[in-house]
Amino acid sequence: MAKYLLLKHYRGAPAAVNDVPMDQWAPDEVAAHIKYMGDFATRLESTGEYVDGQALSPEGTWVRYDGEGRPPVTDGPFAETKDLIAGWMVIDVDSYERAVELAGELSAAPGANGEPIHEWLELRPFLSHNHTAVE
Amino acid sequence: MDDAALRGLTPATIAILVRRGADFAAAEDAVQDALLDAMRAWPDNPxxxxxxxxxxxAWRRYLDAVRADVARRRREDLVDADPEPTPVAGVDDTLQLYFLCAHPSLTPASAVALTLRAVGGLTTRQIAQAYLVPEATMAQRISRAKRTVSGVRFDEPGDVATVLRVLYLVFNEGYSGELDLAAEAIRLTRQLSGAIDHPEVSGLLALMLLHHARRAARTRPDGSLVPLAEQDRGRWDTRLIAEGVEILQKALARDRLGEYQAQAAIAALHADAPTTEETDWVQIVEWYDELVRLTDSPVARLNRAVAVGEADGAPAGLAALAVLDPSPPRYAAVAAYLHERAGDLDRAAGLYAEAARRATSTPERDHLTSQAARLNAVLRQGSGDTRNG
Known part of the structure; x- marks a missing residue:
């Protein structure tokens, strides 16, 4: 019973095995990929392990506080930012091993030529909100 | 009748439906519906x-569901049997339901969810909120768990240890959202202790009560942790402590020691001490020796090293720590504490920072970070350094 974040990167992850940009795939390969992702989420819901999944636009803005009474400063997007998150899935599973197994399956999503992408996904445990009651 | 008392009737009601021939999954659904009906009807019409x-x-709900199912399947012969009119449910039935919901074929998460619903009478929505997952996910987790145990005979003998593990997990989830899972775990363990006479059930109940007694003192209003040594002992709940100690003493007198009794004994020794200094650390070390012997748990070994440090001085604690496996996340926190007690603040500050990076919960991380910050501030002062200088 632990939550994990599966992070998918636009940039910043090591190169995938089948590393062809999505806009170079055949249209039915794109459709097959989207279907795989949808089926994966549905299957995780049926096993009682799905928590959340979201995709992010690659275009973002950097924002910071600029002092009392002043509007926040905005900047970017910075093309040189090394790490760019594409989206995530949150799972609630019984063990780290199960989390690794599921991340492996998600990384097998089909890409160019219908072959698995073998992309690197980042697996991060959530910190729990509760401190164990028994010290 | 309050909500908890109503939910307390859940296992008996399910058991009666199962005795009448309903399968467990359908009976459980029907009883959930009946509980909702009761919550609506009883305030005006008890x-x-x-x-x-x-x-x-629940039986009417069950028959409606079976009829709908039969109509779908065009098999009319299932509903003819008339049930026994009188409800009879023994404590044995309640116990069987605990066994079924903690069946070893279930994963811990599934056993917890099924126990909270079928024994605790909580709704899927409440359980989903407590565990911060979508309701649809929790509904699937529960229905999958029901399918997993669908082939298990209701009167199959069970192992009380599996049930205790599930209840212990629920207790340790603490307070989450609107649902007080620790209080719910205490209620379910109390109910279990009425259904089976077993010293480890008493041990777990005592352990829960003794820890629950410290709850008000364990966190500050902002949610941050107060270590045992700094807790305002005047805020400990003496009624819960007295009850826990009494239950524990009766269990220990039966001379069938188990891990929960040993943990409760440690909690009772803390509860008994007016201050940290007056704590009987020598006895606590002895109980940790028992606990390590019973469980071989790495966490118990780490906590034993802390207790040795209190009983025989920090160097002894560090010596006890030195022979342990450093891989558990808590290791750095224990090492930090013992090094600080031994006067090596520099080392302790670094270890607290490392422990914060390895923490598994946000309250723990924040606590360890503030310990590191506290020591670093002391060290800066000692060296005449200032943060902005």
């Missing part, structure tokens, strides 16, 4: 015999 009312409504 029944004379709540259990009989629940059984009657």
């Amino acid at each position: 029944p004379r015999d709540p259990l009989a009312w629940l059984v009657a409504v």
Whole structure:
């Protein structure tokens, strides 16, 4: 019973095995990929392990506080930012091993030529909100 | 009748439906429906015999569901049998339900969810909120768990240890959202202790009560942790402590020691001490020796090293720590604490920072970070350094 974040990167992850940009795939390969992702989420819901999944636009803005009474400063997007998150899935599973197994399956999503992408996904445990009651 | 008392009738009602021939999954659904009916109807119109009312409504709900199912499948011969009119449920039935919901074929998460619903009478939505997952996910987790145990005979003998593990997990989830899972775990363990006479059930109940007694003192209003040594002992709940100690003493007198009794004994020794200094650390070390012997748990070994440090001085604690496996996340926190007690603040500050990076919960991380910051501030002062200088 632990939550994990599966992070998918636009940039910043090591190169995938089948590393062809999505806009170079055949249209039915794109459709097959989207279907795989949808089926994966549905299957995780049926096993009682799905928590959340979201995709992010690659275009973002950097924002910071600029002092009392002043509007926040905005900047970017910075093309040189090394790490760019594409989206995530949150799972609630019984063990780290199960989390690794599921991340492996998600990384097998089909890409160019219908072959698995073998992309690197980042697996991060959530910190729990509760401190164990028994010290 | 309050909500918890109503939910307390859940296992007996399910058991009666199962005895009448309903399968467990359908009976459980029907009883959930009946509980919701009861919550609506009883405030204005309380029944004379709540259990009989629940059984009657749940049975009707069950028959409706079976009829709908039969209509779908065009098999009319399933509903002909008329049930026994009188509800009879023994404590054995309640116990069987605990066994079924903690069946070893279930994963811990599934056993927890099924226990909270079928024994605790909580709704799927409440359980989903407590565990911060979508309701649809929790609904699937529960229905999958029901399918997993669908082939298990209701009167199959079970192992009370599996049930205790599930209840311990629920207790340790603490307070999450609107649902007080620690209080719910205490209620379910209390109910279990009425259904089976077992020293480890008493041990777990005592452990829960003794820890629950410290709850108000364990966190500050902002949610941050207060270590045992700094807790305001005047805020400990003496009624819960007295009850826990009494239950524990009766269990220990039976001379069938188990891990929960040993943990409760440690909690009782803390509860008994007016201050940290007056704590009987020598006895606590002895109980940790028992606990390590019973469980071989790495966490118990780490906590033993802390207790040795209190009983025989920090160097002894560090010596006890030195022979342990450093891989558990808590290792750095224990090492930090013992090094600080031994006067090596520099080392302790670094270890607290490392422990914060390895923490598994946000309250723990924040606590360890503030310990590191506190020591670093002391060290800066000692060296005449200032943060902005």
